[in-house]
């Protein structure tokens with residue numbers, strides 16, 4: 001096992017030389033703020049929080065930390081759900097909070113170049129002036145760096161892709177202090193190894209993203225939301241497969257279970273019956289395209305036994321529905337004090353989705369674990385979120401989680417569709433990747449031989 005060196009006064013002085021006196025803090029309050037993400041993985045304190053402002057500063061911090069054997073864990077806003085930015089081995093929490101600049105808007109190329117600390121919601125507010133937006137939308141005001149590092153996605157990934165599909169070029173600081181550029185601003189690129197995508201989803205274990213050029217999309221002229229309620233979960237998720245099978249170009253196709261629908265109606269100002277529900281959205285330039293899509297979806301949902309179908313083109317109503325959907329996790333937390341939640345995040349090919357949902361329900365019933373089901377169903381991405389309150393129920397929830405992950409992999413899917421591996425999924429990586437995990441270790445060893453970058457993540461303990 002790698003051993004790390006403590007952060008000394010001399011080391012702190014050298015850090016201050018790089019980022020300035022107010023760019024380093026060892027205050028307990030700051031270290032506490034960077035000790036835990038939004039998951040229930042136990043917090044761990046770093047020794048110092050560092051706020052660089054430029055790529056060159058990030059590179060210099062890494063060079064110094066590498067020379068001294070001090071771990072560095074990048075930090076966006078800590079909205080991860082698998083312990084991804086928790087500084088497990090102490091050392092430095094490297095925050096990108098002071099790197100929120102928009103470097104250039106290439107509006108005619110539908111591109112923007114940004115520093116990594118900008119929140120995607122803040123970015124989209126600024127891009128609205130150009131009639132453009134960055135489509136991946138994980139909900140919390142996640143940073144671009146955190147989204148690229150986790151390969152985050154969201155409700156609109158079914159049409160616009162995940163973070164990996166919406167990035168063209170990045171500047172990355174490596175563990176040894178080199179600052180490299182990967183990818184290009186060209187939409188088409190086939191030049192050499194695809195290093196750009198090597199860093200996407202690497203969770204800060206291979207390098208720190210210090211700048212990114214993102215692909216943008218014109219804000220759609222017309223948007224329409226559809227809410228379809230079903231008698232049971234199985235019927236609703238089978239309808240998902242049928243809707244996808246039509247080849248309809250939906251911009252969102254999410255599932256929420258009956259208890260979640262009831263909670264959102266009670267707490268978040270929407271009117272959704274307490275039944276398993278599909279939330280959908282269409283984007284188009286012409287009203288006829290939307291009408292046609294709505295008609296087809298209506299027909300399929302009726303055929304599949306939907307009990308109520310509501311469609312709205314009213315922007316306020318549409319935003320209220322998605323805002324409520326995005327509030328699900330926080331609302332559950334608020335309404336259930338004393339309960340901890342373990343979010344599952346498996347994804348499978350769409351035709352396997354119903355089988356996976358049924359399997360998860362059976363496992364939960366067998367182990368006496370309760371929870372709620374939401375998911376980006378159109379992507380085959382399922383989030384059963386499991387409740388636990390003590391050590392014993394935590395163990396049972398972990399057993400369910402493990403069984404469902406294995407089942408997802410057996411069905412041709414993956415242990416994580418969007419939250420990343422972090423701490424929670426690391427033990428399952430050999431099951432999913434087999435020998436390919438050895439290749440990942442070799443890549444890690446090549447780029448970060450002293451294992452200073454976000455140690456303890458992605459790979460199970462040896």
Ligand SMILES: Cc1cc2nc3c(=O)[nH]c(=O)nc-3n(C[C@H](O)[C@H](O)[C@H](O)COP(=O)(O)OP(=O)(O)OC[C@H]3O[C@@H](n4cnc5c(N)ncnc54)[C@H](O)[C@@H]3O)c2cc1C
Pocket residue numbers: 037038073074075076077078079080081084085096116137138139140141142143144145146147148149150151152153154155203204205207208209210326329330418419454
């Ligand atoms: C209520 C709620 C709903 C969510 N819904 C979704 C969802 O629908 N889809 C989804 O994908 N996720 C979702 N998430 C998870 C989370 O928002 C995303 O994973 C997000 O991308 C994390 O961004 P962040 O800025 O908070 O990064 P952090 O959590 O701070 O960091 C994420 C990881 O990236 C690394 N990192 C951060 N910045 C950099 C950088 N510049 N260079 C290299 N590595 C870096 C960190 O070390 C860490 O490993 C949700 C979270 C919450 C709380």
